[in-house]
Amino acid sequence: MAIRLPGVIAAKQILRHSTLTSNKRDSTSLDVPKGFFTVYVGESEKKRFVVPLSFLNQPLFQDLLSKTEEEFGFNHPMGGLTIPCHEDTFIDITSQLDRP
Secondary structure, three states, X not given: OOOOOXXXXXXXXXXXXXXXXXXXXXOOHHHOXXXXXEEEEOOOOOEEEEEEXXXXXXXXXXXXXXXXXXXXXXXXXXXXXXXXXXXXXXXXXXXXXXXX
C-alpha cells in the first residue's frame, strides 16, 4: 500500500507529463496551453512536464534552475529546458510551490 502526500498528488495533477520516445522530437507549442511551458526532467530517461509560467517567479524553482545552470550549463539537447534531476525530486520541489 502506497502512502501519498496531498502536495504530491496536487503536483502530479498540475505536472502533466508524458514519456519521451527516442523518435519523438520536441513537441510543438500547440500542445502546451497558454500560461505554461515545457520542462524535461530526468538523468537518463527524460520525462516531459508542462508547468505553469508562475513557477518562474517562485524562489524555490529559481534556485533549482540556478543549480541546474551551475552544474550543467545551458546545453539543452531536448530543444527545451532540461533539468537533470530525479523525477521524484522535481515533483517534491514543485509540490511546495504556490499555485496560480
